[in-house]
Amino acid sequence: xxxxxxxxxxxxxxxxxxxxxxxxxxxxxxxxxxxxxxxxxxxxxxxxxxxxxxxxxxxxxxxxxxxxxxxxxxxxxxxxxxxxxxxxxxxxxxxxxxxxxxxxxxxxxxxxxxxxxxxxxxxxxxxxxxxxxxxxxxxxxxxxxxxxxxxxxxxxxxxxxxxxxxxxxxxxxxxxxxxxxxxxxxxxxxxxxxxxxxxxxxxxxxxxxxxxxxxxxxxxxxxxxxxxxxxxxxxxxxxxxxxxxxxxxxxxxxxxxxxxxxxxxxxxxxxxxxxxxxxxxxxxxxxxxxxxxxxxxxxxxxxxxxxxxxxxxxxxxxxxxxxxxxxxxxxxxxxxxxxxxxxxxxxxxxxxxxxxxxxxxxxxxxxxxxxxxxxxxxxxx
Amino acid sequence: xxxxxxxxxxxxxxxxxxxxxxxxxxxxxxxxxxxxxxxxxxxxxxxxxxxxxxxxxxxxxxxxxxxxxxxxxxxxxxxxxxxxxxxxxxxxxxxxxxxxxxxxxxxxxxxxxxxxxxxxxxxxxxxxxxxxxxxxxxxxxxxxxxxxxxxxxxxxxxxxxxxxxxxxxxxxxxxxxxxxxxxxxxxxxxxxxxxxxxxxxxxxxxxxxxxxxxxxxxxxxxxxxxxxxxxxxxxxxxxxxxxxxxxxxxxxxxxxxxxxxxxxxxxxxxxxxxxxxxxxxxxxxxxxxxxxxxxxxxxxxxxxxxxxxxxxxxxxxxxxxxxxxxxxxxxxxxxxxxxxxxxxxxxxxxxxxxxxxxxxxxxxxxxxxxxxx
Numbered sequence: 001x002x003x004x005x006x007x008x009x010x011x012x013x014x015x016x017x018x019x020x021x022x023x024x025x026x027x028x029x030x031x032x033x034x035x036x037x038x039x040x041x042x043x044x045x046x047x048x049x050x051x052x053x054x055x056x057x058x059x060x061x062x063x064x065x066x067x068x069x070x071x072x073x074x075x076x077x078x079x080x081x082x083x084x085x086x087x088x089x090x091x092x093x094x095x096x097x098x099x100x101x102x103x104x105x106x107x108x109x110x111x112x113x114x115x116x117x118x119x120x121x122x123x124x125x126x127x128x129x130x131x132x133x134x135x136x137x138x139x140x141x142x143x144x145x146x147x148x149x150x151x152x153x154x155x156x157x158x159x160x161x162x163x164x165x166x167x168x169x170x171x172x173x174x175x176x177x178x179x180x181x182x183x184x185x186x187x188x189x190x191x192x193x194x195x196x197x198x199x200x201x202x203x204x205x206x207x208x209x210x211x212x213x214x215x216x217x218x219x220x221x222x223x224x225x226x227x228x229x230x231x232x233x234x235x236x237x238x239x240x241x242x243x244x245x246x247x248x249x250x251x252x253x254x255x256x257x258x259x260x261x262x263x264x265x266x267x268x269x270x271x272x273x274x275x276x277x278x279x280x281x282x283x284x285x286x287x288x289x290x291x292x293x294x295x296x297x298x299x300x301x302x303x304x305x306x307x308x309x310x311x312x313x314x315x316x317x318x319x320x321x322x323x324x325x326x327x328x329x330x331x332x333x334x335x336x337x338x339x340x341x342x343x344x345x346x347x348x349x350x351x352x353x354x355x356x357x358x359x360x361x362x363x364x365x366x367x368x369x370x371x372x373x374x375x376x377x378x379x380x381x
Numbered sequence: 382x383x384x385x386x387x388x389x390x391x392x393x394x395x396x397x398x399x400x401x402x403x404x405x406x407x408x409x410x411x412x413x414x415x416x417x418x419x420x421x422x423x424x425x426x427x428x429x430x431x432x433x434x435x436x437x438x439x440x441x442x443x444x445x446x447x448x449x450x451x452x453x454x455x456x457x458x459x460x461x462x463x464x465x466x467x468x469x470x471x472x473x474x475x476x477x478x479x480x481x482x483x484x485x486x487x488x489x490x491x492x493x494x495x496x497x498x499x500x501x502x503x504x505x506x507x508x509x510x511x512x513x514x515x516x517x518x519x520x521x522x523x524x525x526x527x528x529x530x531x532x533x534x535x536x537x538x539x540x541x542x543x544x545x546x547x548x549x550x551x552x553x554x555x556x557x558x559x560x561x562x563x564x565x566x567x568x569x570x571x572x573x574x575x576x577x578x579x580x581x582x583x584x585x586x587x588x589x590x591x592x593x594x595x596x597x598x599x600x601x602x603x604x605x606x607x608x609x610x611x612x613x614x615x616x617x618x619x620x621x622x623x624x625x626x627x628x629x630x631x632x633x634x635x636x637x638x639x640x641x642x643x644x645x646x647x648x649x650x651x652x653x654x655x656x657x658x659x660x661x662x663x664x665x666x667x668x669x670x671x672x673x674x675x676x677x678x679x680x681x682x683x684x685x686x687x688x689x690x691x692x693x694x695x696x697x698x699x700x701x702x703x704x705x706x707x708x709x710x711x712x713x714x715x716x717x718x719x720x721x722x723x724x725x726x727x728x729x730x731x732x733x734x735x736x737x738x739x740x741x742x743x744x745x746x747x748x749x750x751x752x753x754x
Contacts, residue, residue: 005632007639010651016731087725260725267722272714282724283710286717287661290654290728291633294640315629374628375621378601 003378005312007294008301015080022084025057029090036345037089037261039328039353042254043363044215045091046167051125054085060095061123064103069120075304079297083253089261089349093167093215098122098129100252101245102175106194109233109241114194118173129194130171132162132219133242140369142177143186143239147221149178149193155227156180158193161220164363168204168217171197176221177238190238193230201225211355244308249364251299251313256292256320258360259327259353263289265346266331278334285327292320311377314370321360321367328353386445393424393446397453402595405690407549408456411513416457416481419450425459428467429477440464444587444642451591454691456550458483458510464584465577466518473529473566480515482531483508486577489521489557491530491565499523499565501530504556507702511553512541520573521565527573531564532557546698548691579653581703582660583641589663589699590638593631595692596674600627603678620677627673630666637662651730654716661709664700671696 011019029035035050054060062078064070085092103122106114121127138144147160158178168174173196181189195202201224207216233241263285272278295316302309332354337347361367396418419425428443429435436442443463450459461484469484470477485505494500501521508517514534521530532539538561542554604614604624614620637659644655671693675682682689700706720727 003628003632005636007636007643009643010647010649010730019729019731083729264725267717267724270722272722273718279714279718280707280710282717283661283712283714284665284706286654286713286724286728287658287665287706287710290658290713291637291640291662293728294655295633295636298636312632315625315632318625319629319633368622371622371625372618374625375615378624378628379605379615379621 003311003315003374005295005298005309005316008298011076011080011297015077018077019080019084022059022081023088026084026088026090029053030088035091037265037349038091039089039259039262039349040356040359041089041091041261042086042093042096042258043166043356043359044093044209044213045089046093046170046215047091048094048125048128048170050091051095051128054090054092055095055123055125059085060099060125061103061119062099064107064119064123068107068115068123070103070123075300079253079300083257086253086257087260087264094128094170095122095125096254097131097166098127101131101248102129104248105175105192105241105245106232108244109192109237110194111229113229114232118194121172127173128167128171130165130168130174130197130217130219132165132168132174132176134162134164136161136163140366142242143190145177145179145190147176147178149176149180149191151180152225155225156193156230158195158221158224158226161218163207163216163218165204165217165219166215168197168219169206169214173197174202174219175232177242180235180238187239189236190242191235192232192238192241193226194232195221195224195226195230199224199226209355209359211352243310246365247303247308247310247313250317250370251296251303251309253293253296255317255364256289256296256323258324258356259331262331262346262349262353263327265349266335269343269346271334275334281330281334285330288323289327292316292323296320311374314365314373317364318361318367318370318374324360325357328357386441389442390445390449392422393419393449394453396422396424397449397455400453400455402454402688402691404686404688405694406685407545408454408551410456411458411481411510411551412456413481413513415455416459419457419459420481425462425481426467426477428463430471433471433474433476435467435477440468440642440646443467444638447584447587448591448594448638451588451695452595454592454595454695456510456513457481458514460584460588461509461518461581464587465580468580469518469520469529469568469573469577470531470566472571473568475529475531475564475566478516478531478564481510481513482516482518483510483514483534484577484581485511485517485519485532485555486574486581487519487555489519489530491521491523491528493523494561498561498563499530501532501557501560501562501565504554506554507544507546507552508555510551511555512543512551517555520568520577523565523567525567526570527568528565529568530562530566532560533562536560536562546702548694548698550695550698578703579656580645582709583638583645583656585699585703586634586638586641586659586663589667589696590631590635592692592695592699593634593663593666593670596670596689596696597628597631599682599689599692600624600674600677603682607679607681614677623673623677627670627677630670630673634663634666634670649730654713654727654730657709657713657716660704661706661713664704664706664709667696667700
């Protein structure tokens with residue numbers, strides 16, 4: 001039974017300097033009205049200008065090597081920066097997917113031309129890359145994608161529909177998972193393409209979430225012609241490439257810190273000093289939070305060491321996202337928005353958080369899928 | 382796990398091999414034979430500095446040993462010796478006594494006698510394995526400050542009242558009515574009661590990690606072997622998901638225990654939060670872990686002849702010892718209050734204000750005394 005996770009030492013004190021630098025930047029932004037803290041802003045807080053200001057400080061594309069316009073920082077340094085951005089509820093959604101997932105994917109699978117074409121722009125927050133995986137009939141069962149790419153003399157022609165594509169409406173490119181070959185294993189015959197946007201044969205339309213906001217999109221490819229160079233990685237290796245990205249996708253601090261701004265706003269009211277019930281629940285949340293953070297750091301450490309702790313990442317994401325929902329519930333009970341005395345900003349943040357909770361345990365692989373992954377891993381070993 | 386720790390754990394497993402629990406029966410008494418064997422191999426003095434006659438190992442080394450012993454449900458107070466007594470004695474530069482020892486937490490007072498010895502009075506509730514050891518290590522108050530005493534457990538002025546915890550492990554009350562010994566060692570100024578509560582809580586958390594792993598292993602084996610409706614239980618998705626969430630809770634306790642050990646090894650501001658979080662999580666997760674284990678085992682696991690109960694009875698006992706989840710959650714809440722509500726600064730161990738490390742001013746917060754271990 002090889003499902004194990006060992007706690008890692010807390011990030012070295014040297015990283016406290018970086019952490020405090022980010023914190024100071026964010027405090028300064030807040031004071032200047034640069035952004036309004038929100039829960040779940042990594043998913044829905046799209047603010048291109050903010051992303052550029054962050055990039056100006058060198059905090060976008062941190063782990064991209066300097067030769068591709070990045071900053072050559074460690075995964076742990078990036079972890080520290082993303083933790084702070086999440087805790088402050090900063091609007092980072094514009095560049096989040098490119099920074100977290102597509103830059104590592106391009107570094108791993110892209111050609112030299114891909115790297116030169118996309119990575120410097122990602123680090124400057126000028127290139128925003130969306131990710132096209134789910135389809136109307138293909139959610140948890142990703143291998144069932146129907147979007148098809150057919151090779152022609154001029155390149156590839158892509159036809160199909162992608163849904164739940166975050167920030168596609170501001171993206172400068174989208175990475176698409178499409179079927180290129182039939183027959184054999186259903187996991188075979190899939191390939192990844194990187195398609196520049198806007199594109200005359202690609203239509204992007206909003207999908208509005210239950211909070212009335214627009215960050216999801218439907219992206220329709222209607223026989224969209226893309227050059228041969230749009231193929232990312234190997235033909236037929238799309239499944240392997242996508243699952244390798246899942247480690248990056250599932251293990252980050254956004255899987256337990258999405259509603260951290262709400263907890264911070266609540267504790268800032270100081271209510272628990274007078275209220276023993278609130279205090280008891282605060283203690284419960286904080287002790288859970290501290291341990292989940294250790295688990296997340298442990299997975300991040302394994303990833304940084306070049307391992308692929310897929311099982312452990314799935315396990316931690318299951319726990320972390322469940323905790324996020326619980327945190328919202330606890331705070332809602334104690335803030336009691338109907339009591340009338342709640343500060344406007346806190347009430348607004350809470351309302352948004354409540355309406356976002358269902359997404360926590362769906363996105364990046366439903367928790368049911370994650371549990372199946374863990375159980376299969378346990379029974380295999 | 383590092384290679385060194387893995388080797389250490391394997392070495393202890395070698396000694397424990399014949400002691401893996403076969404059933405859920407309460408231990409028949411302290412396993413003094415095992416203590417002697419572990420002692421001969423240097424495991425019981427592993428975390429004592431070399432200059433005091435020990436192995437000079439770290440708390441991480443000690444935890445690797447304690448976890449294995451807990452998973453074997455062995456009846457020896459090694460967690461107390463390695464994780465609580467050894468650091469306390471080392472702080473007083475006191476040698477480790479020869480022979481089985483345990484730790485007591487209570488109210489003791491020592492007065493010097495005319496012939497240069499000490500006379501100790503007071504009480505120690507619920508001392509683990511007291512009737513099976515030669516010494517109990519405990520904090521004592523003296524007129525000149527805190528000290529650590531190595532009290533002879535068989536001293537005629539030590540009155541012992543036998544008890545057990547729900548796992549059937551010995552937990553004996555002791556009243557000391559003028560126990561005379563020369564083994565009282567002065568400690569440097571520090572919040573020692575708080576220290577011992579923390580190291581005790583970490584010791585139990587590490588033990589719970591071992592027992593929790595025992596539940597997971599037994600359960601995994603059972604759902605693979607047991608067939609119903611013509612297939613192994615593991616073939617049912619509902620069982621797979623219960624198993625996955627059991628595994629998640631077990632790994633949570635393991636990481637919490639690890640993190641608390643690392644925290645005890647450092648004197649930084651994250652120490653108290655890591656310890657409080659670890660014991661709070663371990664205690665709170667004892668129920669879901671035991672629940673899932675028993676549910677997946679069916680009635681088979683509810684019998685004395687099955688080993689599952691050996692692990693779950695210990696989880697149900699250890700979650701209450703050295704403070705349950707409410708006590709440690711309250712401590713964590715207090716840490717947030719101490720930081721003026723800056724919960725994120727607390728969790729990350731860094732804040733913008735540049736205030737001195739929390740250790741000093743926290744020492745003045747009155748201790749909520751843990752009455753029973």
